[in-house]
Structure formats: structure tokens, C-alpha cells
Amino acid sequence: MADFAHAESLAVREQFDTAEQQKDASTLGMWIFLITEIMFFGGMFLAYTVYRAEYSYAFAVASSSMNVYFGAFNTVVLLCSSFTMVMAVRSAQLGLRKGTVVYLFLTLILGLAFLGVKVFEWSEKFREHHIPGMAGFHLDGVPPDQQGQAQLFFSLYFAMTGLHALHMIVGAGIVITLMYFAWKGKYTAEYMTPVDIGGLYWHFVDIIWIFLFPLLYLIDRHLGRYIL
Amino acid sequence: MTQHVDSVKTYAAVFIALIILTVVTTAVAFVDLGPFSVVAALLIACGKMLLVALFFMHVRHSTRLTRLVLVGAVLWLGILIAFTLSDVFSRGWLGVPGR
Numbered sequence: 001m002a003d004f005a006h007a008e009s010l011a012v013r014e015q016f017d018t019a020e021q022q023k024d025a026s027t028l029g030m031w032i033f034l035i036t037e038i039m040f041f042g043g044m045f046l047a048y049t050v051y052r053a054e055y056s057y058a059f060a061v062a063s064s065s066m067n068v069y070f071g072a073f074n075t076v077v078l079l080c081s082s083f084t085m086v087m088a089v090r091s092a093q094l095g096l097r098k099g100t101v102v103y104l105f106l107t108l109i110l111g112l113a114f115l116g117v118k119v120f121e122w123s124e125k126f127r128e129h130h131i132p133g134m135a136g137f138h139l140d141g142v143p144p145d146q147q148g149q150a151q152l153f154f155s156l157y158f159a160m161t162g163l164h165a166l167h168m169i170v171g172a173g174i175v176i177t178l179m180y181f182a183w184k185g186k187y188t189a190e191y192m193t194p195v196d197i198g199g200l201y202w203h204f205v206d207i208i209w210i211f212l213f214p215l216l217y218l219i220d221r222h223l224g225r226y227i228l
Numbered sequence: 229m230t231q232h233v234d235s236v237k238t239y240a241a242v243f244i245a246l247i248i249l250t251v252v253t254t255a256v257a258f259v260d261l262g263p264f265s266v267v268a269a270l271l272i273a274c275g276k277m278l279l280v281a282l283f284f285m286h287v288r289h290s291t292r293l294t295r296l297v298l299v300g301a302v303l304w305l306g307i308l309i310a311f312t313l314s315d316v317f318s319r320g321w322l323g324v325p326g327r
Binding site: 046053075076086207210 | 234236239266276285290300316
């Protein structure tokens with residue numbers, strides 16, 4: 001059965017002329033999916049931009065209350081996972097079964113480490129009562145009439161990092177699936193399209209974080225000494 | 229079937245560049261550049277995005293069709309952002325009743 005599945009995955013389906021054309025079609029399809037994701041996240045980035053311009057003071061104070069070191073650490077963790085992912089794709093291109101599995105495993109561990117830090121950051125927000133809609137919500141340094149604006153910042157913070165974390169969880173599922181099939185020997189130097197497009201997804205999620213980190217943690221940091 | 233396999237050296241160089249840019253963007257955030265701190269943060273983020281897309285996502289080896297689709301995506305995202313912001317920030321320029 002496993003051999004049959006292997007033979008089937010290598011075959012060029014009837015709508016394609018060559019294996020290369022089939023692979024290009026898969027890659028393009030993945031990119032089009034990622035573009036719908038860009039537009040999806042783009043709407044949230046846009047909402048953040050508009051409200052940050054509108055309520056700049058409350059947003060600056062709220063943004064400065066983020067722990068920048070956790071954010072920077074997580075960025076590094078995610079970049080490391082992108083590196084191990086690209087090495088997994090490279091191993092698959094060269095037909096190195098063991099290398100693919102090991103690098104995918106490292107990617108998974110780093111992805112889970114990112115989520116672990118995120119859990120810690122979120123639980124810190126719960127301890128500090130920085131949860132939008134929570135009865136005891138209070139952000140120091142923001143006047144009482146602007147507390148609602150600070151809540152809006154945290155709404156966007158949780159929505160954006162939450163959606164990102166959801167994508168990380170899906171990504172972890174994809175990496176586990178790829179690891180299983182790579183272990184089974186399904187991918188060869190001639191056929192490794194799933195590893196390739198799985199890698200595209202993982203790097204895309206990394207790119208989203210590359211923008212989330214400066215926008216949520218950094219851009220008002222320099223104002224800190226004036227407002228806090 | 230032709231496929232481009234980049235060297236480990238290339239990937240390692242890109243990775244080190246990404247880490248350096250992360251350290252730089254974090255350090256620059258503490259320096260008071262006024263309104264340019266947003267510009268600096270976004271420029272560095274765009275640079276990191278390009279590194280990841282071109283090297284890790286193999287855009288530099290991709291087909292013309294894929295590249296065309298990507299340019300289209302950037303254009304559409306630009307329309308979303310530019311038109312919305314031009315609306316939001318130009319409100320109140322005219323004394324329209326009800327606004």
C-alpha cells in the first residue's frame with residue numbers, strides 16, 4: 001500500500017505535460033493561497049494603523065507596556081525555525097531522508113518554543129489585567145477617559161497575535177505530517193513538492209511575525225521616557 | 229527536472245543577516261528618531277521580508293508567472309492600505325454636516 005501511494009505521488013497527473021509543470025502549478029497554487037492570507041492579515045494591519053493614528057497616546061503607552069525582550073527572543077526563535085525549515089527543504093531536494101526528518105523535527109521544536117513563550121506572555125497580560133473587556137481593566141499612565149482606547153490596543157494585540165499563533169499551530173500540524181511521510185520515505189529528490197510548499201507556508205507565518213514584532217512592540221518604544 | 233539547490237553557506241548568510249537585522253531594529257527602537265522610528269522599523273521589516281521571500285521561499289528561482297502574481301498581491305495590498313488611509317485621514321477636511 002505504501003509503495004502504491006509512492007508510485008502514485010510520483011506520477012504526472014493527466015492534466016500536466018511534465019513533472020516540472022505539475023510542480024510549478026502546485027507552487028503557484030500555494031502562493032495564491034498565501035496571497036489570500038496576506039489580504040486577510042492586511043486588513044488587521046490596516047485596522048491597527050488607523051486606530052494607532054487616531055488614538056496615538058493610548059496606543060503608545062499600551063505598546064510600551066509590552067515586554068520587548070520576549071518579543072525579540074521570539075523573533076529569533078522563529079527565524080531559527082525558518083532556517084531549519086529551509087534546510088529541511090534542501091535535504092528533501094537532495095533526497096536525504098534522515099536530514100529532512102531531523103530538520104523538520106528541529107523546526108517543530110522551535111515552533112513549539114515560540115508558542116510556549118507566547119503562552120507565558122499572554123498569561124502575564126492576564127495577571128496584569130490587560131485583557132480587553134475584563135472588569136478590572138486598567139493600564140497605568142493612561143487617563144481614565146482613554147482606558148477604552150487602550151483596551152482597543154489589546155483587542156488588536158490579542159486578535160493579531162492570536163491569529164498568528166493559530167497559524168503556527170496549523171504549521172506545527174503540517175510539519176508533523178511532513179515528518180511522518182518523510183520518515184516513511186515518501187519524498188525523493190524527484191518528488192518533494194509537499195515539503196517545498198509546506199516550507200512556503202512556514203516562512204509566510206514567519207514574515208507575518210516579522211511585521212507584527214516592530215508594530216506591536218517597538219515603534220513607540222522611544223517615547224517611553226516621556227510618557228511613562 | 230531542473231531544480232536549484234542553494235548552498236548551506238547562502239542560507240547561513242541570509243540567516244545571520246536576519247538575526248543582525250532583528251538586533252538592529254530592537255536597538256533602534258530605543259533611539260528617539262521622532263516620526264522616523266516607524267519608517268526605520270518598517271524599512272527593516274521589509275528588508276527581512278525580502279530576504280525570507282527571495283532566499284528561503286525561493287522567489288529568486290521561481291517562474292515568471294509566480295513573480296507576476298506576487299507583484300499583483302503587493303499592488304492589491306497597496307490599494308487596500310492607500311485608499312483606506314486616504315479616506316480616514318482626509319475626513320474633516322471639508323465641513324460636511326454629520327461628520
